[in-house]
Amino acid sequence: MAQHLVVVGSGASAVHFALSVLEKGHKVTMIDVGHAPPQPVSPGLTFNELKTKLDDPVGYFLGRRYEGVVHADGDGEYYGFPPSKTYVFTPPDDDIDLNTTGFEPLRSFAQGGLAQTWTGGSYPLNDAELADYPFSYKDLQPYYEQVARRVGISGDDDDLSRFFPTHDHLLPGLELDEHSQLLADTYRNAKHKLNNGFHAYLGRSRIATLSRDQDNRKACSYTGRCLWGCPSQSLYTPSISLGQCNNHPNFTYMSRVYASHFVYDDHKQIKHLVARSLADGQVIEVKGDSFILAAGTLCSSYIFMASLLHGEGRLVRLPGLMDNRQLLVPFLNLAMIGKPFQPDSYQYHQLAMGIETPDPKHYVHCQITTLKTALAQPIITSMPLNLRTASFLFRNLRSGLGILNINLHDTRRDDNFLTLDGGSRSDQPRLAINYTPPHDEPQRLKRTLHTVKKCLWQLGCVVPPGMTYTRPMGASVHYAGTIPMSDNPAPLTASPTCRSNDLGNLYFVDGTTLPFLPAKNLTFTLMANAARVADQAF
Amino acid sequence: MSAILITGATGFVGRRLLARIDPASYDKVYCLGRHVSAASLTVYNNDKFEHVTADLLDPASYADYLSRVNTVVHLAAITGKCPPDQYFRVNRDATDLLLQQAKKAGVKRFLHVSTIAVKYPNKDLYYYALAKEQAEYAVKQSGLSYTIARPTIVLGPKSPIWDALTKLAKLPVVPIFGHGQTRIQPIHVDDLADSLLYILEHDLFNGDTIELGGPEQITFEQFLSDIHRLYHGKDPRTLHIPLRPVIALLSLVERPLYKAMPLTVGQLCAFHNDSTIEPNAVFDANKDRMLGIDQMLQQAKDQEQLGEHARENTLDQQCQTFTAYLVGAQPDGYILSKYRQAHSTSPQLSEPLPCATDQAFITIASKHPWLTRLVDSYTRILAPHYIIRRKLTVLLAILETSPATFRYFDLPDPGSKAMLLLRVIGNAFFFTLSLALSLVVLGPIHLLSSLRSSTKRDA
Numbered sequence A: 001m002a003q004h005l006v007v008v009g010s011g012a013s014a015v016h017f018a019l020s021v022l023e024k025g026h027k028v029t030m031i032d033v034g035h036a037p038p039q040p041v042s043p044g045l046t047f048n049e050l051k052t053k054l055d056d057p058v059g060y061f062l063g064r065r066y067e068g069v070v071h072a073d074g075d076g077e078y079y080g081f082p083p084s085k086t087y088v089f090t091p092p093d094d095d096i097d098l099n100t101t102g103f104e105p106l107r108s109f110a111q112g113g114l115a116q117t118w119t120g121g122s123y124p125l126n127d128a129e130l131a132d133y134p135f136s137y138k139d140l141q142p143y144y145e146q147v148a149r150r151v152g153i154s155g156d157d158d159d160l161s162r163f164f165p166t167h168d169h170l171l172p173g174l175e176l177d178e179h180s181q182l183l184a185d186t187y188r189n190a191k192h193k194l195n196n197g198f199h200a201y202l203g204r205s206r207i208a209t210l211s212r213d214q215d216n217r218k219a220c221s222y223t224g225r226c227l228w229g230c231p232s233q234s235l236y237t238p239s240i241s242l243g244q245c246n247n248h249p250n251f252t253y254m255s256r257v258y259a260s261h262f263v264y265d266d267h268k269q270i271k272h273l274v275a276r277s278l279a280d281g282q283v284i285e286v287k288g289d290s291f292i293l294a295a296g297t298l299c300s301s302y303i304f305m306a307s308l309l310h311g312e313g314r315l316v317r318l319p320g321l322m323d324n325r326q327l328l329v330p331f332l333n334l335a336m337i338g339k340p341f342q343p344d345s346y347q348y349h350q351l352a353m354g355i356e357t358p359d360p361k362h363y364v365h366c367q368i369t370t371l372k373t374a375l376a377q378p379i380i381t382s383m384p385l386n387l388r389t390a391s392f393l394f395r396n397l398r399s400g401l402g403i404l405n406i407n408l409h410d411t412r413r414d415d416n417f418l419t420l421d422g423g424s425r426s427d428q429p430r431l432a433i434n435y436t437p438p439h440d441e442p443q444r445l446k447r448t449l450h451t452v453k454k455c456l457w458q459l460g461c462v463v464p465p466g467m468t469y470t471r472p473m474g475a476s477v478h479y480a481g482t483i484p485m486s487d488n489p490a491p492l493t494a495s496p497t498c499r500s501n502d503l504g505n506l507y508f509v510d511g512t513t514l515p516f517l518p519a520k521n522l523t524f525t526l527m528a529n530a531a532r533v534a535d536q537a538f
Numbered sequence B: 001m002s003a004i005l006i007t008g009a010t011g012f013v014g015r016r017l018l019a020r021i022d023p024a025s026y027d028k029v030y031c032l033g034r035h036v037s038a039a040s041l042t043v044y045n046n047d048k049f050e051h052v053t054a055d056l057l058d059p060a061s062y063a064d065y066l067s068r069v070n071t072v073v074h075l076a077a078i079t080g081k082c083p084p085d086q087y088f089r090v091n092r093d094a095t096d097l098l099l100q101q102a103k104k105a106g107v108k109r110f111l112h113v114s115t116i117a118v119k120y121p122n123k124d125l126y127y128y129a130l131a132k133e134q135a136e137y138a139v140k141q142s143g144l145s146y147t148i149a150r151p152t153i154v155l156g157p158k159s160p161i162w163d164a165l166t167k168l169a170k171l172p173v174v175p176i177f178g179h180g181q182t183r184i185q186p187i188h189v190d191d192l193a194d195s196l197l198y199i200l201e202h203d204l205f206n207g208d209t210i211e212l213g214g215p216e217q218i219t220f221e222q223f224l225s226d227i228h229r230l231y232h233g234k235d236p237r238t239l240h241i242p243l244r245p246v247i248a249l250l251s252l253v254e255r256p257l258y259k260a261m262p263l264t265v266g267q268l269c270a271f272h273n274d275s276t277i278e279p280n281a282v283f284d285a286n287k288d289r290m291l292g293i294d295q296m297l298q299q300a301k302d303q304e305q306l307g308e309h310a311r312e313n314t315l316d317q318q319c320q321t322f323t324a325y326l327v328g329a330q331p332d333g334y335i336l337s338k339y340r341q342a343h344s345t346s347p348q349l350s351e352p353l354p355c356a357t358d359q360a361f362i363t364i365a366s367k368h369p370w371l372t373r374l375v376d377s378y379t380r381i382l383a384p385h386y387i388i389r390r391k392l393t394v395l396l397a398i399l400e401t402s403p404a405t406f407r408y409f410d411l412p413d414p415g416s417k418a419m420l421l422l423r424v425i426g427n428a429f430f431f432t433l434s435l436a437l438s439l440v441v442l443g444p445i446h447l448l449s450s451l452r453s454s455t456k457r458d459a
């Protein structure tokens, strides 16, 4: 029987859930804060043409308040979000307060959520990584394939297939830029050493970017504008799927609405969602048969905890928050020095490196981004030299520069948790986030960095001293694990189809239910899992 | 998209607003002013901005432009000293005419910038406020979708009120009219411009009257004492002057003698009416970013010493020297205008104010590209938080995104790898040399002024 489903959020998880249930004939009302993306600027132009053809290129790249400039006394990142992406992180008026310890969270209230700024890395988990999940790769595979068909994922069947299972609907890889090609060629010669000496394997990363036209979207035309927002929708963002939902007769999108909590009856069945209209401040009640939280792990957990607090005065603590620790390792490929750089190429990572570990769950995942288009300023100002010398080095070494981004797995631990606390406001509690890294993390980081540096050396690259950067927890934005799914129907957890064990008609379809966080970027799995829940629960 | 017309665009608030308007949001921005000054033109760094020379009392001079826009921001007004009927002509009659024309032309939204003085209970002799009150009435009756913004005391470079207040506050004995406990809530002109922009961007045209003040309230007496202390380093002696007799007396001579009077009778009204605001959504959304009273006073004093025009020349000179240092070229008009714009809109460049050594380094660095190199080398290692670094960083970002200079960062220097190696050695040598030199030349300056400021603090 067709149901009326109320979905909170319009991010990667929400839209794939919605597309699947709409296909099955259900009715969907989507509640979202939903800041809208700006219109793409001059779609036909490449990165460098923007500088020569726009009326005000500085305004476009740096913003009116020059917020696109990254100051060296800032946070140590190698790029800032451009003005065209600030809508992704703008909080709504009267947002909740946060009280964080050991964690620097990012949240989005945009149409399409955080993945409006993602870099598209899309990797299926294998059986070892799914060991703690209440299903295997075979169960999830059809949904990976369905999502791959919708999104368009390009990559290759290569040495990394030992870590990333291959699935249908994988598009051929994009054209490699010269530097990535050189690394791939060098790997072929150094393969024996890397595989046997360091258990390291190199291959194409899997990216949510079209290498050929698909559904009204164009294949990547190598404009180099990925960070500023792909003007041709070649790089997938969830707002594309939101557009498809909007074309569906059974779909209602309510934006500028801030979900607060659920009201439920004595049988623990939700009666309605309480929300606030951001247009006029009115409180509204949204009714439905089932309610689906897809507001991102932090916001979904908050809404769930706030509901229990309102309903029964129950203050709960959700343990098990996870995020991937990331290390940024800048490198220089000596063989590229003196060559011109390639502005007309795909900007993000095209190669990945996997490091095998004795326990396959501890696999280390690295993405390799060669430097093509990017703003030079953050890199130049991060060098410990005067700007003139740093600019000289940058321009001569530019084509040989790159960054390797190491991702480490994370597990659910009791001392990493979310809860609510008082704060200074009487109307809504604060979200408290507490994170402490595992004790053995420093050794793990050291060991991994050591291996990675040696691998890079084998690939003809050196790592400049002092420039490796350990990103703070929260920076990878792969949040998961606060309401884990399992076969055990314990309170504050979810069933294998991600149904809440506390409130009967509530489902979680974002990162909240993941019981383990492998090193691989999680969004592809979030989308596949959302499609799975849509299929199996409704 | 849409077009917008701004009256008083080259004025005190108008220029700040223009610097903030994103050209991408509008098809055209018509900037009405009585005359074009070279300085005001620098904010039109984009084809979308068009200057329109017009007289608000002569609708024919601007009517045509109204038909091309759907939003009007009405900033033009007389605020200083003038014969009383002049207030009514400009602040009321011109607004009336503008409203009639706007209605005829099909303008949709009207942002009227008024004054907090409209809400003073008794303003019989305060002609400026009376005229503004009547203008507000006309706006409300116009049938257009409108918002009325009522700023409190607006401070900032070239603030009209600043001169009058500092004259009073600098006196050895500061006269306080009335009991001095009247509360004010001054706002920085940039924060006012931000708030107006917020209204435009959020399309807040619901017929509301929105009061706009800064983040802090203070009594008039305390405010004047703070200004006095800023200039003389100590608290002032004050003399309380009963307000009513003074007003009665002055109002007799005001009409014939307005030119000679230091303050108008109307301005004295501010001494016995609170000029604070009712909180509202626009204030709430912007208050965290606003400058506090101390910061405003310090900035006003610094800028007074420098003079606004001199400040722009100084920025141009900085931009020229720094560009020569960074890319070995002269900046074009676009780069100069962007460097200036960054100084009025980027919070990173406006706060905190540079300390004395930082200021000295900025001055030294602007003299010659070689000196810029020394200051850059020194501060990169020993003073990474200095404003001079932010200035160089912003300029670097401007240069790499400007059509004339971006290729400098793209192309490797020609020549073989051996040549490159030689160049690297040369550059490393120069860097080491400039660092060593800067330690010798700038180190003592840094040390001395840190010592001086720490002894000052101890004292």
Ligand SMILES: Cc1cc2nc3c(=O)[nH]c(=O)nc-3n(C[C@H](O)[C@H](O)[C@H](O)COP(=O)(O)OP(=O)(O)OC[C@H]3O[C@@H](n4cnc5c(N)ncnc54)[C@H](O)[C@@H]3O)c2cc1C
Pocket: A008, A009, A010, A011, A012, A013, A014, A031, A032, A033, A034, A035, A106, A107, A108, A109, A110, A111, A112, A113, A114, A115, A116, A117, A118, A119, A120, A121, A122, A257, A258, A259, A260, A294, A295, A296, A297, A299, A300, A476, A477, A478, A479, A510, A511, A521, A522, A523, A524, A526
């Ligand atoms: C720079 C960057 C790069 C990334 N790169 C990758 C990558 O390469 N690969 C990868 O796998 N992942 C990547 N990620 C992570 C990825 O973006 C997230 O995993 C993904 O966006 C999570 O999707 P979600 O739908 O679960 O939640 P979100 O994206 O957080 O979406 C939440 C949605 O809920 C709405 N919402 C929240 N609270 C409320 C409320 N109270 N009321 C109403 N609506 C609400 C928001 O408006 C939003 O639409 C990256 C992230 C960033 C920031």
Ligand code: SF4
Pocket: A209, A219, A220, A221, A222, A223, A224, A225, A226, A227, A229, A230, A231, A232, A233, A234, A235, A345, A346, A347
């Ligand atoms: S994916 Fe990137 S390179 Fe490809 S078309 Fe889009 S912006 Fe250009």
